Amino acid sequence: MPTDVPASLPAYYFPDATPHYSKGGLGRNAVDVLSLIDILKKRQIAVRILNLGIDTSGAGGRLFLLLLAGFAEFERNIIRERIMAGLDVARAKGKRPGRRSTLSPEKTA
Numbered sequence: 546m547p548t549d550v551p552a553s554l555p556a557y558y559f560p561d562a563t564p565h566y567s568k569g570g571l572g573r574n575a576v577d578v579l580s581l582i583d584i585l586k587k588r589q590i591a592v593r594i595l596n597l598g599i600d601t602s603g604a605g606g607r608l609f610l611l612l613l614a615g616f617a618e619f620e621r622n623i624i625r626e627r628i629m630a631g632l633d634v635a636r637a638k639g640k641r642p643g644r645r646s647t648l649s650p651e652k653t654a
Contacts, residue, residue, distance in 0.1 A: 575614040582607060 582601055585592060591602035592610070599613075600606040635642045646653070 574618045575611060578614040579611060582610070 582592060586601070591600060593600045594610070597613075599610050601610055632642050
């Protein structure tokens with residue numbers, strides 16, 4: 546397998562189009578998705594996401610995929626912010642979030 550293509554794409558996905566059933570496997574953020582699409586475009590390979598009807602061989606499909614990737618990244622960041630805010634509230638109330646220690650204070654010293 547070529548070194549410029551991520552290992553998440555199996556070797557048998559190299560016809561002129563790679564079929565995917567969801568956009569989740571293409572990258573962790575919009576930049577990853579865009580760079581993967583660029584790499585595949587240089588090899589004259591289009592990505593088609595079957596359940597969403599997206600085909601990156603055209604400009605509209607590429608734009609739509611990039612918008613979806615941007616929204617997914619935004620959603621992950623919102624979730625992370627909410628978790629951090631919840632942990633801060635718990636610490637302010639005197640709670641210690643996380644797993645309890647298995648060792649007693651005497652054994653850790």
